[in-house]
Structures are given as structure tokens and as C-alpha cells.
Amino acid sequence: MLEISKLVKRYGNDEPVLQELDLVVEGSSVVAIVGASGAGKSTMLRCINRLVEPTSGSIRLNGNELVKLKGAALRRARRKIGMVFQGFNLIDRLSVMENVLAGRLGYVSLYQAITRRYPREDIERAFTLMERVGIAQYANKRADELSGGERQRVGVVRALMQEPEILLADEPTASLDPRTSEQIMILLQSLASELSLPVLINIHNVAQAKTYTERIVGLRHGKMIFDGVPDDFNKEALDAIYGGIEAPDEEITRQPGSSPKQGKQGAAHDQI
Numbered sequence: 342m343l344e345i346s347k348l349v350k351r352y353g354n355d356e357p358v359l360q361e362l363d364l365v366v367e368g369s370s371v372v373a374i375v376g377a378s379g380a381g382k383s384t385m386l387r388c389i390n391r392l393v394e395p396t397s398g399s400i401r402l403n404g405n406e407l408v409k410l411k412g413a414a415l416r417r418a419r420r421k422i423g424m425v426f427q428g429f430n431l432i433d434r435l436s437v438m439e440n441v442l443a444g445r446l447g448y449v450s451l452y453q454a455i456t457r458r459y460p461r462e463d464i465e466r467a468f469t470l471m472e473r474v475g476i477a478q479y480a481n482k483r484a485d486e487l488s489g490g491e492r493q494r495v496g497v498v499r500a501l502m503q504e505p506e507i508l509l510a511d512e513p514t515a516s517l518d519p520r521t522s523e524q525i526m527i528l529l530q531s532l533a534s535e536l537s538l539p540v541l542i543n544i545h546n547v548a549q550a551k552t553y554t555e556r557i558v559g560l561r562h563g564k565m566i567f568d569g570v571p572d573d574f575n576k577e578a579l580d581a582i583y584g585g586i587e588a589p590d591e592e593i594t595r596q597p598g599s600s601p602k603q604g605k606q607g608a609a610h611d612q613i
């Protein structure tokens with residue numbers, strides 16, 4: 342269970358980007374975090390895995406307080422938090438298998454990592470997961486020889502190799518075409534239930550959030566202003582979250598797989 346309580350993040354002397362945010366995610370729920378650009382979505386995810394230092398507040402994962410952890414304790418906690426990135430964050434010149442095994446770096450010794458002598462069970466787990474997501478046939482290919490969707494699958498498997506207790510996905514579909522985006526969303530949804538894993542997904546595509554997640558959290562200026570099931574995420578909620586911004590109104594009704602036409606927010610970010 343993830344329990345975020347009164348989380349504040351202030352960069353320098355600027356206004357806080359997260360303002361006493363509270364969020365509890367239980368079980369294997371798939372939660373979409375939506376909000377306009379700058380609302381604090383990435384900052385929130387990055388506070389959870391401590392890529393960003395929270396200013397104050399508490400973040401507990403299965404009872405363990407993550408804020409204030411340092412050194413070895415922080416490294417141990419971090420390996421339980423899988424992260425999937427918009428730009429995949431793969432090492433292009435390495436093979437798919439080597440990228441996937443990088444998910445074990447928090448577990449193996451430095452010697453094993455440098456000599457790439459990963460335990461047999463890690464390699465077996467890597468193959469099992471690669472088969473599960475349909476990339477086993479690319480194990481020996483260089484990562485940069487894969488399509489965007491395949492690369493994101495590598496990113497997902499690398500995160501799962503950590504045996505995470507939670508999966509964070511920061512705009513995981515924003516670099517992908519609409520069809521491939523949907524496949525990745527379906528994959529994340531299925532893996533959450535198969536592995537009993539909570540998954541938090543920052544996403545600009547409201548239609549996909551509504552279709553492939555079971556809960557939507559809407560942020561505006563670092564505050565949560567919507568928290569509910571997709572069916573309740575209506576035009577009013579959309580307006581409250583995107584405010585005066587030219588909101589992706591059409592996304593709320595657009596069916597997945599239809600035209601990728603989007604409002605400013607979606608267009609600006611899904612194409613990056």
C-alpha cells in the first residue's frame with residue numbers, strides 16, 4: 342500500500358509545486374494521475390522514488406517511510422519501486438537482455454554487474470517476463486533496433502525485474518502512436534492484476550486514463566482536486582483540472598483507437 346500524507350515539494354524559494362498532497366493507493370489498483378502541464382504530476386512520482394527530495398510530508402510504501410531514507414536504506418527501498426519513463430531510458434548500444442538485467446542492479450554485487458554475471462534465476466526471470474510481454478525474440482538485439490512500443494516493453498520488463506512493490510509510469514505512452522499507446526496501457530493494466538502490483542500512471546490522454554485505469558486523480562497547481570472512478574470523470578472534472586487551459590475536451594469522448602486529434606495539453610505532450 343502507498344500512503345502519501347501532506348506531501349510538500351518546493352523547488353528553491355518558488356511556490357510549492359506540491360501542496361500538502363494526500364493519496365492512498367491500495368492493492369493492485371491502476372491509478373491515472375492527470376493534470377495540466379506543470380501541475381506537479383512528475384514531481385509527485387519522483388518524490389516517491391526520491392529522484393526528487395520532498396520538502397516535507399510522509400510517503401510510506403507497505404508501511405516503510407521513504408522520506409528521509411539515505412544511503413543503503415534508500416537504495417534498498419528504491420529497488421522496490423519500478424519506474425517506466427516516457428523516453429524509455431534504455432541504453433541503446435546494449436542488448437535487450439542487458440537492458441532488462443539492469444533491473445537487477447540493485448540486487449547483484451558490483452563484480453557481478455561489471456562482469457555481467459547475473460545469477461541464473463535472474464536470466465530465467467528475464468526470459469519469462471520478456472516472453473510475457475512479447476519481446477523474448479529480441480533478447481540479443483540492440484535496444485536501438487526496436488520500435489517505440491517494443492522499447493517501452495523493455496522498459497516495463499526492466500522495472501519488473503526489480504520485483505517492485507509498486508510501478509510508477511511517467512507518461513509511458515507519450516512517445517508512442519495511439520495504437521501502440523493503447524497496447525502499453527493494456528499491458529500495464531494486465532500486469533497490475535497478474536502481479537498484484539499498484540501502478541501509478543502520469544498521463545495526458547484522458548480517454549486512455551478513463552479506459553485503462555480504475556481510478557483517476559486530478560492535480561491542479563499541486564493540489565488534488567479530483568479523486569474518483571473514471572465514470573465520474575466528467576466535463577466538470579475536466580474543466581476543474583484544466584481550467585482556462587484549452588482542455589482536451591474531445592478526449593473525454595474519443596474512443597481509444599480513433600483519431601489522435603487532441604487538445605493543447607494532449608497534443609503538446611503526447612507528441613514529445
Ligand SMILES: Nc1ncnc2c1ncn2[C@@H]1O[C@H](COP(=O)(O)OP(=O)(O)OP(=O)(O)O)[C@@H](O)[C@H]1O
Pocket residue numbers: 352358376377378379380381382383384385610
Ligand atoms: N528541477 C526543478 N527545478 C525547479 N522547478 C522545477 C523542477 N522540476 C519541475 N519544476 C517545476 O515544478 C512544476 C511542476 O512540474 P512537473 O514536471 O512536476 O509538472 P507535470 O505536471 O509533470 O508537468 P508535465 O505534464 O508538463 O510533465 C513546474 O512549474 C516546473 O517548472
